[in-house]
Amino acid sequence: MLRLLRAALAAAILVVTPAFAHNGVVHLGPINISLPFTRATLPNAPVAGGFLTIENTGTEPDRLVSATSDIAGDTQIHEMAMQGDVMKMRQLADGLEIPAGETVTLAPGGFHIMFMGLKQALVEGETITVTLTFEKAGTVDVVLPIEAAAADAPTAEHAH
Amino acid sequence: MALRTVRTWLWVAVVALAAIAGTGAVLLRQQPPAAGDGFGVAQFDLVDQNGKPVDETVFVGHPSALFFGFTHCPEVCPTTMAEMSAWFDALGDEGADLRAWFVTVDPARDTPEVLGDYVSWVSDRITGITGDAAQIDRLADAWGVFYEKVPLEGDDYTMDHTASVFLLDRQGQFQGTIAYREDMETALGKLRNLLAKS
Numbered sequence: 217m218l219r220l221l222r223a224a225l226a227a228a229i230l231v232v233t234p235a236f237a238h239n240g241v242v243h244l245g246p247i248n249i250s251l252p253f254t255r256a257t258l259p260n261a262p263v264a265g266g267f268l269t270i271e272n273t274g275t276e277p278d279r280l281v282s283a284t285s286d287i288a289g290d291t292q293i294h295e296m297a298m299q300g301d302v303m304k305m306r307q308l309a310d311g312l313e314i315p316a317g318e319t320v321t322l323a324p325g326g327f328h329i330m331f332m333g334l335k336q337a338l339v340e341g342e343t344i345t346v347t348l349t350f351e352k353a354g355t356v357d358v359v360l361p362i363e364a365a366a367a368d369a370p371t372a373e374h375a376h
Numbered sequence: 377m378a379l380r381t382v383r384t385w386l387w388v389a390v391v392a393l394a395a396i397a398g399t400g401a402v403l404l405r406q407q408p409p410a411a412g413d414g415f416g417v418a419q420f421d422l423v424d425q426n427g428k429p430v431d432e433t434v435f436v437g438h439p440s441a442l443f444f445g446f447t448h449c450p451e452v453c454p455t456t457m458a459e460m461s462a463w464f465d466a467l468g469d470e471g472a473d474l475r476a477w478f479v480t481v482d483p484a485r486d487t488p489e490v491l492g493d494y495v496s497w498v499s500d501r502i503t504g505i506t507g508d509a510a511q512i513d514r515l516a517d518a519w520g521v522f523y524e525k526v527p528l529e530g531d532d533y534t535m536d537h538t539a540s541v542f543l544l545d546r547q548g549q550f551q552g553t554i555a556y557r558e559d560m561e562t563a564l565g566k567l568r569n570l571l572a573k574s
Binding site: 255257258259260261262263264265290292294296298301302303304305306307309324325328330331332333364365366 | 448539553
């Protein structure tokens with residue numbers, strides 16, 4: 217029974233991590249994910265944004281349909297936009313399209329993964345893991361280093 | 377007789393010009409708010425992060441930076457708070473007189489306790505302001521601040537809101553703004569200018 221459980225666990229791990237990382241880039245079929253990071257949270261802040269760059273080297277469009285993480289009660293895909301001096305934020309219920317041959321950047325001030333109902337404060341220097349699911353390429357775990365509260369990009373030591 | 381006619385017409389011209397100039401001045405004033413013209417003036421009764429009552433008189437006495445946000449804010453508010461913290465650090469003793477205010481636009485979730493820890497991360501010179509929603513509304517209105525609840529999946533919601541930082545002089549009067557993500561040197565220049573004027 218225990219052996220069966222262990223085998224099931226090993227199989228599950230294999231299923232969710234068919235990707236491999238190389239030079240800080242996570243590969244998942246034709247999808248390359250690079251420059252992942254998140255930001256340290258302020259005291260009591262129950263939300264955080266996750267940022268990364270997604271390149272689709274394939275000939276077919278794909279779509280980031282969901283993101284999940286153990287650190288948050290709910291994880292969504294959002295778009296932020298400034299309209300004049302007003303910040304507006306919208307959930308992308310249908311996910312985010314990654315057109316064939318193109319690169320989509322999730323960065324401060326635009327698209328981001330939104331961690332809501334944080335179970336812990338995010339501390340600079342630590343990491344969190346987010347599981348991304350693409351419509352075609354499948355599912356992959358990405359490790360996000362936690363940068364300073366107003367960081368615009370991962371620090372050099374993380375972005376190999 | 378002819379001279380008197382000319383004189384009459386000259387007076388008509390003077391009156392007409394004065395009217396045009398006056399109208400122009402009024403129109404100009406209605407464009408972006410000019411410094412110290414009463415923009416931002418409102419009477420309100422709210423509380424700080426310690427539950428202590430605050431009203432419009434708190435803005436008098438120190439030059440200050442005023443921001444409207446909320447703690448469930450994923451990006452604009454923590455970024456602005458981090459930048460504000462960097463302003464205080466960079467100004468050092470030069471900015472000893474400077475204060476800051478964080479007014480929540482989400483008083484239902486931002487109790488004084490929640491706000492207290494949040495703003496204390498920035499500086500001991502920033503005060504969190506919360507309280508009755510209608511009173512927050514009154515204060516935000518006076519500053520032309522827009523905010524609106526946006527529902528999310530589940531029972532959650534987020535807020536759209538104006539992201540500028542307002543600069544107030546020692547009398548609590550509007551002197552300018554720092555835009556979201558404005559360059560650090562520009563922001564520091566505006567703060568130094570504010571401190572020098574105050």
